[in-house]
Amino acid sequence: MIRKKTRKRWVHNKLLKEIELTNSLSSNVQNVDLNPELAINEKVLREIFKDCSDAIFRSIAICSDIKLMLIYIDGLSDTKTLDEVVLKPMMFDGLPDALGNLPRVEQIIEQHLVAIAQVQNVSKIADVVNGVLKGEVALLVDGVSKSLVADLKGFEKRSIEEPAAESTIRGPRDGFTEVLRINTSLVRRRVRSAKLKMEAITVGQVSQTDIVIAYIDGIAPDTILEEVRKRIQRIQIDGVMESNYIEEFIEDFTWSPFPQIQNSERPDVICSSLLEGKVAIFIDNTPFVLVVPMTFWSGLQAADDYYERSLYTTFIRIIRYSLFNIALLFPSLYVAIITFHPQLVPTTLLISIAASREGVPFPTIVETALMEFMFEGLREAGIRLPKSIGSAVSIVGALVIGQAAVQAGIVSAPVVIVVATTGIASFAVPRYNLGTSYRFLRFPMLILAGVLGIYGVVVGVFFIIIHLLKLRSFGVPYLSPVAPLIFKDLKDVFIRVPRWGMTHRPAFISGANKKRALEGQQPTPTRGRQDK
Incomplete structure (x- = not known):
């Protein structure tokens, strides 16, 4: 008896030493097997979940001679189902009669006592720990070197709702959650x-x-x-x-x-x-x-482009691409033309702009950059503030600051119009991250326009195009199918042809199966004939 207890203590100490070899939990228990002795497994697992107040260890017995232990995380597991499906059958029903050819205890429990669809049989402590941390319930049996891990996740989750950043006029209203x-x-x-x-x-x-x-x-x-x-x-x-x-x-x-x-x-x-x-x-x-x-073009496509008729989608895309270029070039072109090339502006408009700039102490590039900075600040403040007051603060702030700046003679009225138009144009970009890239590039373009005039704008555009031509996404050219040109794939870039015309998948992305729909499905209306 003393020798048996000494061996149990030696095995327990050996397992604990193996666990303490490294710092990370996954490597601690990666290669450690479960022990047939339930007491040893309990001590090892309690050591792992030390100071984890939400880790629950529940000991039960079946027929007064089979000892079991349930381990789960409070808040991650469905305790109601655990009580009704696992604990009650074991504690009140016990082992069923006429088990047939199921001599092993873990088989009896898995196939007769645990009425759960997803149950795994694991033999590593790492598998037990990972399962428990995912919200599953681990069931250990005395005398068995394996554990049952039952899928009983029951944590709180957000309901399925329409994404606020990708709303559509026509289309599905469901969106992803955090699960x-x-x-x-x-x-x-x-x-x-x-x-x-x-x-x-x-x-x-x-x-x-x-x-x-x-x-x-x-x-x-x-x-x-x-x-x-x-x-x-x-x-x-x-x-x-x-x-x-x-x-x-x-x-x-x-x-x-x-x-x-x-x-x-x-x-x-x-x-x-x-x-x-x-x-x-x-x-x-x-x-x-x-x-x-x-690709660059997929960032300019919205979900509504595929839920409306192709004629409407093509018209909207032309407007969207125009606004996209305005969001990048409008402020820099204004600075370049007013500062270096006023002869390009009609005389009447030039006189009006000069009159509005009378008394403004800053050059055009400074007042434009100042207003752009304030507009970006208001946009960021509107995002970070609570929704109930965020939009109101951003709109009122833009109106008040713009009007006050013009009346104080700090900036001219045309600059306010240019910055406001640019901000509205930037909101037309469907993808937030692509719109942010153009907001970022707007300031270098302003500097080039203020230093070199319209030549600086041209140089900046050339640098952007060269960079886009060199850019790759997992080996696919960023400007595909425009550069390199794949003519048959242009059906869904600047325009969108009807569904019956989009018979093939993009050649630069798809694999062996490139056929999307059968050809020759263009509608051919005919007059109805009345059967005689």
């Missing part, structure tokens, strides 16, 4: 095919964040898919709190002002991207899903 499996299920509802694959990866040594790589087999190119796997698997970080943590690790050019990875909260946008041959990256605890590769 990974809810997000993947929203995509499964739309793409009901076994070819839709979802590969799971865990990133974060401490956070242990679940990541899912989604793609459609046969449509997504193997080269892009393999590159996505490689870039995510090489990430070594302690925690992942949001999708940007992953985005900055896998993008091609970190110091480019233009985003190379698209993000969206809309399941329909993700599904349409998957059907084009792109790859989606789901990250747990965030409603934003990443899509790669991204």
